[in-house]
Amino acid sequence: MAFVGLGLTVALILLFFRSDAFFDWAFDRHQNTASWLMRPLLLLPLCYSAWRRTAAGVSFSLLAILSSMFWFPAPPEARPDVAAFLEMERAVLRGGWTTSNILGLIAVLSYGVAIVTAFWLRSWRVGFAVALAGAAIKIAWSLAASPDAGQAVVPYGVGGAIVLALAIFLLRRRMR
Numbered sequence: 001m002a003f004v005g006l007g008l009t010v011a012l013i014l015l016f017f018r019s020d021a022f023f024d025w026a027f028d029r030h031q032n033t034a035s036w037l038m039r040p041l042l043l044l045p046l047c048y049s050a051w052r053r054t055a056a057g058v059s060f061s062l063l064a065i066l067s068s069m070f071w072f073p074a075p076p077e078a079r080p081d082v083a084a085f086l087e088m089e090r091a092v093l094r095g096g097w098t099t100s101n102i103l104g105l106i107a108v109l110s111y112g113v114a115i116v117t118a119f120w121l122r123s124w125r126v127g128f129a130v131a132l133a134g135a136a137i138k139i140a141w142s143l144a145a146s147p148d149a150g151q152a153v154v155p156y157g158v159g160g161a162i163v164l165a166l167a168i169f170l171l172r173r174r175m176r
Helices: 002-018 020-030 033-041 043-051 055-070 080-093 099-120 124-145 150-175
Strands: none
Touching: 002 020, 002 055, 020 033, 020 055, 020 080, 033 043, 033 055, 033 150, 043 055, 043 099, 043 124, 043 150, 080 099, 080 124, 080 150, 099 124, 124 150
């Protein structure tokens, strides 16, 4: 089953980058901030699946995180800061294989490997530290890449870190 989730994830990424129509459709829907709320929440099943050492859970959680950008309908009118930030992200993703984009890809992949590895090895402290670092780096990058609209990301990054901290606290308490 893990290979099915991984295959679907790869297929989604290929579709995303090879189909302009799909790319634009997904980004139009991503203007709905419900998808911005969903992404940090989907770290919970990813971390839990890694903790339980279920590769299928990890692969389907990754698929859910990537696909959550288009789960919700496009808003009738997007918030101006959200629209501006996503326009910047579109330009970055359409910018080709620049050094900056390659480093960004390496950072995203490293984050994913680090958080899954930390929870797979059952180190909730390291996992939480990786999640906090990931949120901080995403916020810093967002503010640097889009000074006027990057602040739109801040509440979602901070909120996701708080939810993960609360979930870890509750699970640790329950395990004792």
